[in-house]
Amino acid sequence: xxxxxxxxGPGGLYFSALVKQLGSDHEVTVWERNAPDDxxxxxxxxxxxxxxxxxxADPAIFERMQECFARWDDIDVHLPGSGVVTxxxxxxxxxxxxxxxxxxxxxxxxxxxxxxxxxxxxxxRELASSYDLVLGCDGVNSAIRxxxxxxxxxxxxxxxxxxxxxxxxxxxxxxxxxILQTPYGIIQIHGYPYDRTGSTFIxxxxxxxxxxxxxxxxxxxxxxxxxxSIKKVKQLCAGILAGxxxxxxxxxxxxxxxxxxxxxxxxxxVLLGDAAHTAHFSIGSGTKLAMEDALxxxxxxxxxxxxxxxxxxxxxxxxxVLSTQRAAQASLEWFEHIAQYVHQxxxxxxxxxxxxxxxxxxxxLRLRDPEFVAxxxxxxxxxxxxxxxxxxxxxxxxxxxxxxxxxxVSAMDMYSAVDGRPTDFHxxxxxxxxxxxxxxxxxxxxxxxxxxxxxPGCTGLYTPEQEAGWQRIVEFVHGSTDARIGVQLGHSxxxxxxxxxxxxxxxxxxxxxxxxxGPSALPYSPDNQVPRELSIQEMAAIQHDFVAAAQSxxxxxxxxxxxxxxxxxxxxxxxxxxxxxxxxxxxxxLEGRLRFPLEVFDAVRAVWxxxxxxxxxxxxxxxxDGGVDADEAVEIARAFAEHGADGIDVSTGQxxxxxxxxxxxxxxxxxxxxxxxxxxxxxxIAVIAVGAISSYDDVNSLLLAGRADLxxxxxxxxxxxxxxxxxxxxxDYTGPAAAWPLQFAAGRRQPPTxxxxxxxxxxALVREGEPATRHRRWRP
Numbered sequence: 001x002x003x004x005x006x007x008x009g010p011g012g013l014y015f016s017a018l019v020k021q022l023g024s025d026h027e028v029t030v031w032e033r034n035a036p037d038d039x040x041x042x043x044x045x046x047x048x049x050x051x052x053x054x055x056x057a058d059p060a061i062f063e064r065m066q067e068c069f070a071r072w073d074d075i076d077v078h079l080p081g082s083g084v085v086t087x088x089x090x091x092x093x094x095x096x097x098x099x100x101x102x103x104x105x106x107x108x109x110x111x112x113x114x115x116x117x118x119x120x121x122x123x124x125r126e127l128a129s130s131y132d133l134v135l136g137c138d139g140v141n142s143a144i145r146x147x148x149x150x151x152x153x154x155x156x157x158x159x160x161x162x163x164x165x166x167x168x169x170x171x172x173x174x175x176x177x178x179i180l181q182t183p184y185g186i187i188q189i190h191g192y193p194y195d196r197t198g199s200t201f202i203x204x205x206x207x208x209x210x211x212x213x214x215x216x217x218x219x220x221x222x223x224x225x226x227x228x229s230i231k232k233v234k235q236l237c238a239g240i241l242a243g244x245x246x247x248x249x250x251x252x253x254x255x256x257x258x259x260x261x262x263x264x265x266x267x268x269x270v271l272l273g274d275a276a277h278t279a280h281f282s283i284g285s286g287t288k289l290a291m292e293d294a295l296x297x298x299x300x301x302x303x304x305x306x307x308x309x310x311x312x313x314x315x316x317x318x319x320x321v322l323s324t325q326r327a328a329q330a331s332l333e334w335f336e337h338i339a340q341y342v343h344q345x346x347x348x349x350x351x352x353x354x355x356x357x358x359x360x361x362x363x364x365l366r367l368r369d370p371e372f373v374a375x376x377x378x379x380x381x382x383x384x385x386x387x388x389x390x391x392x393x394x395x396x397x398x399x400x401x402x403x404x405x406x407x408x409v410s411a412m413d414m415y416s417a418v419d420g421r422p423t424d425f426h427x428x429x430x431x432x433x434x435x436x437x438x439x440x441x442x443x444x445x446x447x448x449x450x451x452x453x454x455x456p457g458c459t460g461l462y463t464p465e466q467e468a469g470w471q472r473i474v475e476f477v478h479g480s481t482d483a484r485i486g487v488q489l490g491h492s493x494x495x496x497x498x499x500x501x502x503x504x505x506x507x508x509x510x511x512x513x514x515x516x517x518g519p520s521a522l523p524y525s526p527d528n529q530v531p532r533e534l535s536i537q538e539m540a541a542i543q544h545d546f547v548a549a550a551q552s553x554x555x556x557x558x559x560x561x562x563x564x565x566x567x568x569x570x571x572x573x574x575x576x577x578x579x580x581x582x583x584x585x586x587x588x589x590l591e592g593r594l595r596f597p598l599e600v601f602d603a604v605r606a607v608w609x610x611x612x613x614x615x616x617x618x619x620x621x622x623x624x625d626g627g628v629d630a631d632e633a634v635e636i637a638r639a640f641a642e643h644g645a646d647g648i649d650v651s652t653g654q655x656x657x658x659x660x661x662x663x664x665x666x667x668x669x670x671x672x673x674x675x676x677x678x679x680x681x682x683x684x685i686a687v688i689a690v691g692a693i694s695s696y697d698d699v700n701s702l703l704l705a706g707r708a709d710l711x712x713x714x715x716x717x718x719x720x721x722x723x724x725x726x727x728x729x730x731x732d733y734t735g736p737a738a739a740w741p742l743q744f745a746a747g748r749r750q751p752p753t754x755x756x757x758x759x760x761x762x763x764a765l766v767r768e769g770e771p772a773t774r775h776r777r778w779r780p
Contacts (some may be wrong), residue, residue, distance in 0.1 A: 001023075001026050001027070001132040001133055001301075001308070002026075002027045002029075002131045002132050002133075003016075003026060003027065003028045003029070003132065003133045003134075003348060003508075004031070004121070004127045004131040004133070004134045004549060005028065005029065005030040005031070005044065005133065005135045005136065005137060006030055006031050006121040006127070006134065006135065006136055006137060006138050006139075006144060006274075006767070007021075007031075007032060007123075007136070007137030007138040007139060007275070007559040008030050008031070008032025008034070008036075008101075008105075008115065008117065008133075008137070009029075009032075009101075009137055009184065009273065009274075009287075009290065009368055009693075010044070010052050010097075010100055010101065010104060010273075010287045010290055010291055010725060011138035011272050011287070011290025011291060011293055011294050012030055012032075012135065012272070012273070012294075013030065013101065013104035013105060013107075013108055013778035014054075014061070014104055014291045014294040014295070015135060015137075015272065015289075015293075015294035015297060016028045016030055016113045017058060017061065017104060017106050017107045017108050017111055017113065018057055018058060018106070018294060018295065018298035018299060019297075019298045019302075019730055020111040020113050021058060021111055021114060022048040022298060022301075023302070025114070026287055027114075028108075028112075028113045028114065028671040029113075029114040029116065030113060030114065030115050030116060030526075030535055031116050031119050031120065031121035031122075032115070032116065032117050032118075032119070033118065033119065033120055033121075034097070034117065034118070035117055035118055036101070036102075036105060036115075036117045036656030037098060037101070037102075037245050038251070039097045039098050039101055040165070040249055041097050041165050041200070041249065042096070042097060042165070042166075042167035042194060042198065042199075042200045042201075042210070042247070042249065043094045043096060043097060043167075043192065043194025043195075043198075043199070043200040044094060044095060044097050044100060044194070044285045044287040044288070045069075045092060045094045045192065045284055045285045045287075045288065046093050046094070046285065046287070046288050046291075047093075047284065048091055048093070048293060049289060050288050050292055051065075051093060051293050053291075053292065053667060054291065054295075054481055057295055058107070059300075061103060061104065061107050062314065062663075064103045064106075064107075064730055065100065065103060067093060068095040068096065068100075068103075068195060068551060069093045069094065069095055069339065070093070070094050070095065070192075070193040070194055070195050070196070071091075071092065071093050072090075072092050072173065072174050072175065072190060072192075072193065073088050073089055073090055073091055073092070073174075073227055074086050074087065074088045074089055074090070074173075074174035074175070074510075075087050075088075075174060075175045075176075075177070075354065076174045076175070076176050077177045077179075077346075077349065077350040077354075078176065078177065078178045078179060078240075078601070079179050079342075079346050079349060080164065080179065080180065080181040080231045080602075081180055082346040082764070084204075084517075085346050085347065085349075085350035086174070086372075087288040087350065087365065087368070087369050087372045088368065088369045088372065089367075089368030089369045090175070090368060092175060092192065094192055094193065094194045094200075095194055095763055096194050096195050097194075097287070098197075099195070100287070101319045101442040102490070105254060106447060106493075111282070118167050120140075121534070124143070124144050124147045124148075124269070125147075125747075128267065128268055128269050131268070132268060132306065133268050133270070133301075133306065133310075134268060134270070135195060135270055135271075135272055135297075136269060136271045136272065136275045136276075137271075137272050137273050137275060137290070139273070139274045139275060139711055140156075140257055140259055140274045140275075140278060140417040142199060142271065142274075144200045144269065144271070144275065145271060145275050145276075145393065146259070146574065148252050148266040148269060149700060151263055151265065151266040152162075152261045152264070152271065153261060153262035154257070154259065154260065154261045154262075155260050155261075156257050156259050156260075157257065157258045157260075158255045158256070158257050159206050159255055159256045159257075159258065159280075159332055159336065160206060160207050160255075160336050161204060161205060161206055161207065161254060161255070161256065161332070161336055162204070162205060162206075162210040162215070162254065162273065163202055163204040163205075163253070163254055163255075163256065163281075163542055164202070164203045164226070164229065164230075164251050165200070165202055165249075165254075166200075166201040166202070166203065166230065166233070166235065166247065166248060166251050167198050167199065167200060167246070167247035167248075167249065168191075168198060168199050168201045168241060168244050168245060168246050168247065169197060169198050169240060169244050169245045170193060170198075170199055170201075170240075170242065170244035171193050171197065171198065172191050172193075172199045173193070173197055174189075175191070175192045176189065176191040176192065177189070177353055178191070178237075178240050179338070179342065179349075180236065180237070181342070182213070182236060182242075184205075184212040184213040185205065185206065185208065185209035185212060185213075185339065185361060186205065186206070186209065186210050186338050186339050186342060187203065187204070187205045187209065187213075187711055188204050188205065188283060188335060188338060189201065189202065189203060189204075189237065189240060190202040190204065190281070191240075192674065198247070201246065202235050202281065203237070203437055204335060206336060206339070206761060207255075210253070213232070213236075214232070215229050215232070215253060217253060219533070220252055223250050224250070224252075224269050225248035225249070225251040225252060226248075226251060226252045227248070227250075227252065229253065230246060230248055230251060231648055233246070234246050234563075242310060245756050248775075251519075255341050256280055256281070256332060257277075257278060258278055258279075258280070258325065258328070258332075259276070259278040259279070260325070260536075261276055261277065264276050264313075264314040264317075264318065265310045265311070265314060265316070265662065268306065268310075269312065270310050270314075270562075271295070272290060272292030272294060272454075273286065273289065273293055273294075274286050274290065276293070276321070277289065277321045279321075279324050279325050279327075279328035280331055280332035282328070282331045282356075282357075282498050283324070283328045283331045283334060283359070283728070284324075284356050284532060288319065289324065291774075292317070292320070293317055293392070296313055296316050296317050296464075297309075297317075300313040300316070301313075312771055320356070321730060323669065326662075326664050327357040327359045328357065328533055328721070329668065330356060330357050330358055330687075331356050331357040333355075333670060334352075334353075334356035334357075339675065340359065340677040340678055341677060341706075342402060343354075343677075343681070343704055344706055345379070347375065347376055347379040348376075348379070348704070348705065348706050350378075350676070351365075351376055351704050351705055352705040352706060352707075355705050356699050358665065358666055358669075358698075358701070361697045361698065361700075362390075362391070362700035362701040362704055363697040363700070364697075366406045366570070369516070373556070374388070376704060377389065377390070377391070377440060379385075380394060380703075380704055387735075389733055389735055389737065390696070390700050390731050390733055391406070391703040391704045392405060392406050392407055392696060392699045392700050392711070392724075392727065393405045393406075393728065393733055393735060393738055394406060394703075394704060394735035394737070394769050395737060396439070396648055396686070396709060396710060397558065398613045398615075398646055398686050398710070399439075399611075399612070399613030399646035399647075400611050400612075400613065401484060401559055401560065401576070401612065401613050403439040403440055403710075404439050404482050404483075404736065404737045405437070405438070405439040405724065405737040405738060406439060406699070406703055406710045406711060407437070407438045407439050407440075407699065407711060407712065407713065407723075407724045408438060408439065408440045408441075408442060408688060408690075408710050408712035408713070409430075409433040409434075409438045409440070409441040409442055409708075409712070409713065409714070409717050410442060410562075410690050410712035410714035410717075411442040411443060411444050411445060411488040411562070411617070411714075411715055412444055412714045412715075412718070413444040413445060413454065413458065413501065414429060414444055414457075415455050415458065415501055415502075416425065416457055416458075417457055417459040417460070419463075419465075420447065420450065420453065420458070420459055420462065420463065420466050421459070421460075421463075421465050421466050421469045422459050422466070422469040422470055422473060423469070423744065426443075426459070426469075426470065426473060427473050427476060430443065430473055430477065430485065431473065431476050431480070431481075432479060432485075432721040432722075433717050433721050434476075434477040434480070434481040434483035434485065435480065435481055435721070435722070435729075435741055436717070436720075436721045436722040436723060436724055436725055437483075437484075437722065437723075437724030437725040437728065437740075438483055438717070438723075438724045438740050439482045439710075439737075440485070440559075440560065440710070440723075441477065441482060441483050441484070441485050441486070442485075442486045442487075442488055442560075442712070443459070443470075443487050443488055444458070444459060444487060444488065445458070445487070445488050445489075445490040445564050445569070446458065446460060446461050446470075446489055446490070446549070446553075446765035447460045447461075447462075447490065447491060447492065447546040447550040448460070448461065448462060448489055448490070448542070448546050448548070449462050449490055449491065449542070450514075451464065451496065451514050451515065451516075451517075452492050452493075452496065452545065452570070453492055453496060453643060454495060454496055454498060454540070454569075455498055455499060455500050456490040456500070456509075456512070457500050457640065457668070458492075459554045460549075461489070461549040461553055461556075462486070462545065462548065462552075463547060466552075467508055467552045467555060467556050468756035469486070470552075470553070470556040470558070471555070471556040473485070474556050474558055475557065478557065480741070481687045481741065482739065484559040485502075485559055485560075486559060486560030486561065486562055486615075487553045487556075487558040487560070487561055487562070488561075488562040488563075488564050488617065489546060489549050489550065489553065489561060489562070489563060489564060489604070490563075490564030490569050490570070490571070491542060491545070491546070491564075491569060491570035491571065492569050492570065493516065493517060493518050493568070493569050493570030493571075493572075493573050493681045494516050494517070494518035494522070494523065494524050494528065494530065494531035494568075494573055495516075495524050495528070495567075495568055495569055496514070496515050496516045497509055497513045497514050497515075497529060498528070503681045506524065506525065506528070506657070507527060507528060508527060508528055513529070515529070516528075516532070517531050517532045517533075517570070517584065518528050518531035518532070518533065518534065518570065518573050518579060519533065519534060519539065519573055519574045519579060519580040519581075519582050519587065519596075520533050520579065520580055520581040520582055522581065522652065522677065524568065524579075524657055525657035533582075536584075537594055540588070541601050543596075543600050544626065546563075546600050546603065546604050547603050547606075547607055548603060550604045550607050550608050551607050553608075554608060554609055554612070555647075556770035558613070559612060559613075560612065560613050560615060560633045560651060561604065561612065561613075561614045561615075562614070562615045562616065562617055563597075563600065563601055563604060563614070563615070563616045563617070564617050565597050565616050565617060565618050565619075565636075565640075565656070566617045566618050566619040566649075566651045566652075567617075567619060567620070567651065567653070567654035567655065568654050568655040568656065571596070571597040571600060572595055572618075572619055572655060573591075573655070574586065574594075574595075574596045574597055575593050575597060575618075575619075575628065575636060576593070576619070576622055576624060576628050576655045576656075577593065577597075577626060577628070578622055578624060578627045578655060578656050579655060579656070581592050581769060590632055590635060594636065594639050596632075596706070598639060598640070598643055600615075601616065601640060601643055601644075601645070602643060604644070606642055613646035613647065613762070614644070614646055615645060615646060615647035615648065615649055615652075615686070615688070616645050616647075616648055617647060617649035617651055618633065618636050618637065618640075618649070618650060618651065619651055619652050619654065619655055620633035620636075620650050620651070620652050620668070620671035620672075621633065621652045621653065621671065622653060622655045622656060623652065623653045623659035623660055623661040623662070623712045624655070624656050624658060624659050624660065627655065627656065628655070630670075630671055632676060633650075633671055633674075633675065633707065634674060634675060634678050634679060637650075637675045637679045637680075637687075638679050638683075641679055641680075641682075641685050642683070645685060646685055646686060647660045647685055647686035647687065647688055647709075647710075648675055648679070648680065648685065648686070648687050648688065648690040649690060649712065650672035650675055650687060650688065650689060650690065650708075651668060651691060652668045652669065652671060653689065653692050660753045664692065664723045665692055665694070665698070666689075666691065666692055666693050666698055666702070667691055667692055668689070668690060668691030669689045669691065669693070669702055669707055669708065672687050672688070672690075672702075672708045673687035673689075673707035673708070674707065674709060675750045676706065676708055677706065677707075680709065686706050686709040686710055687708045687709050687710075687767055688708060688709070688711070688712050689702055689707065689708035689710070689711050689712065690711070690712040690713075690714070693711050693712075693713050693716070694713065694715070694748075696727035696730065696731065698711075698728075699711045699713075722744075724727060724738055725738055725740055725744075725748075729750060
């Protein structure tokens with residue numbers, strides 16, 4: 001093949017060397033507008049996984065790189081006035097970017113790659129017509145990507161921090177996070193060594209801090225550094241640098257740009273590295289991703305015909321990159337909001353910063369540095385029970401209610417009621433979860449009226465028979481377990497009169513419909529009924545229904561009451577501007593949209609026993625333009641906190657049918673994190689995280705980092721009703737926070753399965769000798 005590579009960075013050079021090595025008859029030409037030794041930046045960081053791939057694919061390149069590595073295991077977190085917290089066992093390798101380019105250039109020349117530096121590539125369409133393959137490695141501002149934008153469908157998202165890439169002759173002995181408290185706000189330093197002579201030194205701060213500090217965007221010539229800003233940076237960081245020099249290399253203020261592309265190929269043109277994707281520098285290196293791209297593309301071209309190879313490359317790498325970008329997004333957003341964490345004690349802050357991307361977790365750190373995590377467990381235990389145990393098994397006090405651990409069985413609609421009455425199914429469903437060790441078990445949304453049901457199978461609390469059914473369940477939980485049980489009260493609003501979930505979720509009933517209502521006459525979807533816009537008198541009647549249901553729940557003996565103000569049901573639809581277009585005092589501003597939900601809350605709180613806690617579930621984002629966002633979610637939480645809520649249960653979405661949620665592991669927890677650190681801490685109320693939390697490792701990580709006080713798990717408990725007890729066994733915890741029911745105690749020890757490592761049978765001892773294949777062993 002004739003292959004044109006546009007861009008002579010590490011990704012393009014590594015691909016060229018690999019593809020030429022795999023097929024010496026390939027004609028590979030690289031165009032690079034800059035000189036061979038021009039590079040912007042100082043060091044690159046590579047993971048053990050990437051290095052393993054390089055070693056396997058081209059030992060010659062790996063051997064030369066290995067000679068240049070700066071390796072270290074520790075991460076040091078420096079907080080102002082608090083010294084340093086160190087975590088070990090992380091295993092980094094870094095090297096000079098200029099040295100890496102030199103190694104790759106030498107390898108390309110040795111293999112016969114045509115390298116053309118200081119040369120602009122021909123026009124892309126000319127290249128595409130005269131070469132079999134054109135590789136776009138031309139960076140974040142890719143001209144090739146722009147030329148075929150209709151196919152690639154790129155998006156570029158600029159973030160809210162400013163950063164500058166610098167170097168220093170101070171050789172750090174670990175990866176360094178320095179958090180500086182300045183008169184202008186928080187400034188963070190990311191630093192790491194790249195060889196025996198120097199370190200990368202990245203200065204980052206929120207845009208508003210950057211402005212208060214007097215920095216400014218100044219006109220600079222290509223390749224020119226912002227010397228005025230660098231001088232001020234040196235002054236601000238004098239305590240870190242201790243007189244060492246700072247080096248610039250095209251160093252200027254930047255806002256990180258996250259590049260994404262829906263597609264990576266256009267006919268015989270394909271993107272690689274920063275042209276295809278970027279991931280924030282705080283979780284690693286763009287060089288790492290580009291070299292992994294190169295390895296994948298070269299392998300696909302070697303194994304498959306051209307068109308299949310390009311499709312295979314995109315399919316293979318895109319999922320990996322999307323996962324990396326999700327982690328990078330979590331990390332960069334953490335740094336954008338770093339000011340909300342600086343109140344944390346050094347131990348918690350260090351754990352928080354280490355686990356910010358959700359790729360590093362409590363269990364992962366425990367394997368890397370058991371002493372570090374043991375110290376964290378002691379610290380966390382000292383704040384609560386006074387003893388060391390996994391964070392999820394530390395007790396918690398919700399209002400005045402003592403909970404034996406921090407696991408909540410999330411509210412999950414079962415659609416299995418008869419005329420609103422809970423049945424034996426609900427007794428077994430909720431009773432099994434309570435026997436399974438959770439600290440708090442929540443009912444499904446219990447509807448406050450017949451017309452407030454979602455489906456004909458939804459439970460209610462508006463008749464004596466329903467109250468008696470719930471009382472039976474509560475008495476079982478209290479009599480047979482140490483769990484607490486809570487009721488979630490709600491009204492379906494415009495999402496009512498729909499089929500059971502397995503018959504078509506949110507789809508209207510085929511017959512026997514009832515009229516639905518809402519703040520405005522806006523249907524949930526084109527298929528759903530147009531709701532009746534509620535009058536003030538009708539709102540007062542619905543508020544009375546909530547009060548009556550709360551009184552019934554109190555008589556039934558529930559420990560906790562949660563007001564459902566999420567997921568597009570009635571109270572939620574008042575809060576969202578997408579479903580509330582009222583022009584009276586119950587619409588318009590957030591204050592107006594919150595007015596009715598707060599009135600309902602106040603009325604329910606007035607009749608709910610004062611010693612029993614009351615929480616509120618909210619949707620922290622509508623996942624839709626013009627809807628509730630994270631900033632409004634903070635104010636929603638603040639309003640309920642000021643009205644006396646004991647906790648905020650932070651969910652998201654389900655408010656409009658056209659939402660576009662960003663699903664992923666623990667995808668809702670950043671909203672809980674922000675609300676806990678801005679609202680929960682200030683008002684002394686609990687924040688409950690929920691949403692695709694599925695492992696005890698995630699629960700421990702969220703709690704220890706201070707991102708939530710409690711964790712609610714739904715589907716996980718459907719899969720394993722005894723999930724909490726099993727999590728205790730897997731963590732070797734035997735304390736009271738996960739005590740097995742006496743009837744189950746004999747099953748605490750996991751039964752053996754399959755073969756074991758028992759002593760070898762006599763026949764095996766006779767057959768001693770070298771391990772061999774089956775054929776060799778039985779050869780005459």
